[in-house]
Amino acid sequence: MADKVLVYSRFPKTMMARFAERFELLDTGGKPAREMFSADRLGGIRALLTAGGSPLGAEAMDLFPKLGTIVCYGTGYDGVDLKAAASRNIAVGHSPGANAASVADIAMTLMLATTRRILVADQYVRSGDWAASKPSPMMRPQAGMPGRRIGVYGMGEIGRKIAARCAAFESEIGYFSRSKYDLPYQYFPSLEALADWCSVLMIAVRAGAETRHVVDAEILGRLGADGYVVNISRGSVIDEKALVAALTDKTIAGAGLDVFEKEPHAPDALTALPNVVFAPHIGGHTLESHVAMQNCVLANLTAFFEGRPLPYAVKSA
Amino acid sequence: MADKVLVYSRFPKTMMARFAERFELLDTGGKPAREMFSADRLGGIRALLTAGGSPLGAEAMDLFPKLGTIVCYGTGYDGVDLKAAASRNIAVGHSPGANAASVADIAMTLMLATTRRILVADQYVRSGDWAASKPSPMMRPQAGMPGRRIGVYGMGEIGRKIAARCAAFESEIGYFSRSKYDLPYQYFPSLEALADWCSVLMIAVRAGAETRHVVDAEILGRLGADGYVVNISRGSVIDEKALVAALTDKTIAGAGLDVFEKEPHAPDALTALPNVVFAPHIGGHTLESHVAMQNCVLANLTAFFEGRPLPYAVKSA
Known part of the structure; x- marks a missing residue:
């Protein structure tokens, strides 16, 4: 049997x-x-x-x-x-x-889709607004990847693969994790210091009680108005209410989210926002x-x- | 003066x-x-x-x-x-x-957005279908980047930057261009051979009379049902009618397009398709x-x- x-x-x-x-x-x-x-x-x-x-x-x-x-x-x-x-x-x-490569790849997908505003771009073409030369403030040139400061929070297998991919885009890489590793990236001794430095915060830390809501209003504020946050770890790492507020009042520029606090539910206040790219927890989904x-x-x-x-x-x- | x-x-x-x-x-x-x-x-x-x-x-x-x-x-x-x-x-x-880095980055953005179906994913979350556990055939797992065969057509500055980025995603890289270069990627002596080999064709060739419509029904057919085409060069390189047909009858799986034959017009038959990600020629737009x-x-x-x-x-x- x-x-x-x-x-x-x-x-x-x-x-x-x-x-x-x-x-x-x-x-x-x-x-x-x-x-x-x-x-x-x-x-x-x-x-x-x-x-x-x-x-x-x-x-x-x-x-x-x-x-x-x-x-x-x-x-x-x-x-x-x-x-x-x-x-x-x-x-x-x-x-x-x-699933480390697959998850790292969704992180890259979300970062690029968010910073290059691919949802807006796609809709701009499909709607006919482009053909009509209708101006779109959302389509103004943005900062690109070369020289961009990418902060990786968590340097496990997924964090390392994210860092390696970002390096190929000619970006600068910094990271914060409990340990400093022998890696060719700048180490920051705290999440606060990493958030001050970077323009995109990639959350790749292992979730648990000690990381619950560590990305809060203060950390998001440190990213600044040109800052983005991408989360492919667990929804619990971000204070989702603080994130909605930061995105709504333009404290940060945008977000890419594969994970949420209460899956499969993404709050309406979040899904109503145009400056976010969502995925239904498909990081490991290849x-x-x-x-x-x-x-x-x-x-x-x-x-x-x-x-x-x-x-x-x-x-x- | x-x-x-x-x-x-x-x-x-x-x-x-x-x-x-x-x-x-x-x-x-x-x-x-x-x-x-x-x-x-x-x-x-x-x-x-x-x-x-x-x-x-x-x-x-x-x-x-x-x-x-x-x-x-x-x-x-x-x-x-x-x-x-x-x-x-x-x-x-x-x-x-x-603008080579910026254009290479939009190529990567379109490839990842298309192969990871980020438009569908975003809509699946925003619509509430995910929360309702509504099945979505478009959300079935797809092949990821590690081991994927990426064919780069044209090995100028943009093609090289696309190849370097794809290599960081653990993909295999092949290319076709008029000349064979001292590069760590597999050279193919013809576009036909490259299309037979690859699952994603990245068009990075310089446009001109000699490249007009070279990506035609035959080349698209060689990519196959799991194949994708990404164009960040010029719309003239693809036979747009053949592309619409190939996408409609599932000869290929999808496309990512930043350029079109008659800009700023993307044909309605193209923009109606769900398996394409569009951008309004924003490749160099950072x-x-x-x-x-x-x-x-x-x-x-x-x-x-x-x-x-x-x-x-x-x-x-």
Whole structure:
């Protein structure tokens, strides 16, 4: 009989196909597990597959008395209470780096689309305003990439790939992270100092309690009227209300956002703004990165059921 | 008295400000010069400032019997009849490379926006469809940049900058141009061979009679159903009717277009398509590149009026 895996979050069926070949999937579709399956069936569950951002605390873990592993599809694991897992001897796994290029690329896409105002540009052509030579203040020349100061917040795999891409655009790169690395970019000792220096703040930091709302009204103010913020990490890192205010009163010039505080909901006050480019959390959403993330999930689940340590375990803080 | 310069094309006043400080500008606003100024005034004109894409043939040159120079604002000079100019001893100048980074960046912006479907993504979030978990076939995962085969057509300054940027995205780079260069990219001996190989064709070739409609139905067919074309050169390089057909019947997956056959008009059949990202010829449209182009224009005009050769002369074919 195939090993059972409970699918805790809502995933498209196509993303589960390779797991279904190897395991018996109990798919909750993101609904409460107790509504979907009998206590008897849940009682036998040893492995759980989740999206790293889905809240998964002690109470949820206790629904599954035999639970031995929580495997996150993707890099993030911010929804998982790591202490609660550790105290229950539940191994937590993820897919480190598997989607780093794809996420870095959406960061670049959002930065370029925002700074070059591609939504406005596209609409200007489609509407016929260009053909009618109708003036568009939004289409005035803006600063380009050469010499632009890009501040990367967080220098993990995604941050490094963002920095490498920006360097090819002849931009200057600075970064802030807990550690200073041997990298050819200028290190700033604080997020404040980075925000003072840069004109585009790329948020690539790992999300968690300590990074919640660190990009607040003060940091946005330091970016200035020509400043942009791009977030491909987690919505929790930005104080979304402060962001709406900064964009509305032109404290900053624009934003590119792939993530939001309460997904899949982007507040109306935010989506009404013309100087933002939105994406529905598709950072890791390419064919190759799904394959790479699935490889990590499969390796983690296989190792667990064979009694081996997870090859892609989350390193507990 | 300040030297006189006739402004032959339509330019925003802000782009002319630095020239107005040094020269007396006779600005046609893009209208026929004879309608705007007396024959007497035109007769004294020795220098003409134009957009390189504006048609400027023998007949137009003969309106100005004392014409000694045609200075193009920007890199292109495809609108200028070089033979007619040469036979009249008119020196033609341009701004080589001044906007190369800016144009390469719009190429990258269009490629990323098209392949990552950022217009659809933005609309998916803004419309509330994401919040409603409404499925969107356009939002299915697509191939990303790592390992993607990017074909660069034309290896001048813009082509090289596009290639360098794509390399940072971990893509494979191939190119076709008249000459093979000592570059770390795969050379293809024909556009056909490049189109067979690549999934994104970046058009960065200098436009002219010999490149008119070279990207035709056959070349587009070779790109295939997963293929994209991005054009930041001139609209004339693509057979626009063939492009509309290829995009409509899904012969190719999408396109990113900054240039069109008859600017500022993009055909309705084209602008109705969802799998295209449009820009109103803003490739060179950044603050730095305008400054750099203006520097070239000023250097050319100053040299001309001082009786020196143009420092940024077009090398006649």
